[in-house]
Amino acid sequence: MKKSNAFNEAEGQEKFKSAYEMFKRDHRTLVAPTAVFYDQNLTIPARILFTVIIGLSFKQGYCYATNDYLAAKLNVKRTTIIKYVAELEKQALITREPFVRKMMKRRKIYVQFAEMCKRYPAEIETA
Template identity: 35%
Template sequence: MNEQPNYYAIIPASIRYDKNLLKGSVLLYGEITALSNQKGYCWASDGYFAELYGVDKRSIQRWLSSLEENGYITRIVQKDGKKIVSRSIKLGDKNVSNLVTKTSYPTDKNVTTPTDKNVRENNTSINTTNNNTNNKTPSKAKPLESDLKNQFAEIWEIYPKRPRGNKKTSFTKYKKAIKDGVKHDEIKSGLNSYIRQLKSQGTDNRYIKNADTWFNQAGWEDEYTTQSSGTIGNQDLTKAYGDWDF
């Protein structure tokens, strides 16, 4: 990859404390700002990020979808027919984009070396914090069936009505995913991305996956693209897409 990361990464408070974002998305956003050029674009591939953070490409795709769903980035894809020729990531916050263009590598005189005393004090503080954290017993409470049903109802309401497929089978697959550690917001974010792709490409109802098929294939792990360069953010999809069959 030809890009060189900037010395600084920028993660504004709006992203650090956004509970709608997947945890990995926050760190990834900082990396995107460090790689963005003067126009606020980043050209790094999913493979680059995956190798950098030691995760698979699907994790990177989920993190990017989470950022895009919440309006923090826009993925711009250029295609030659069905083949993706290039993909760039544009920062959604103009204030952050302006900061990126003003940020540069600091001179040596601005970089100070900590004294041994400071290093020892910092290590002591970190070790104390780690010990306190390790002594805590993590909660292993399982979600209630009623809570799962309520969460699934939200997903079921979003899924295109034609074709929806088997609700009972879909719920069973949803429960299994949650049991395996997948977050509800991650599933919802993936479904919203799938719906945006369907709408963008004008997909005929005959080619829309049944809900039980989508859940069985872990559809939230797939990467979806749209032909437009904009982003819908957190809009209500049923309103954003007008009379499309939901």
């Protein structure tokens, strides 16, 4: 008789959760807000960039990555990053605050969670 590789649903969920937690612990993981990820008013590249900005904001509460850095990470041109940062700002999902550091112009990108909460109200489950 052939052994089955199948397991019940509960075991499958536990194995997945365990493997996922181990992966998260050993690798940097990006988390995208579901409402933003599926927002048809945003282009797909803007959604991906927004997810990266959130990930880079976790430590300090803002993202200070340059357009060149973001372009290299996403394997796109600098002008592409400029375009999608502007899109996210126009949609009020981020704000930029310029500052000078070591005689160089920099910026802080802040994720606008208050705006996200207004724009994407929590879905109410009905049973």
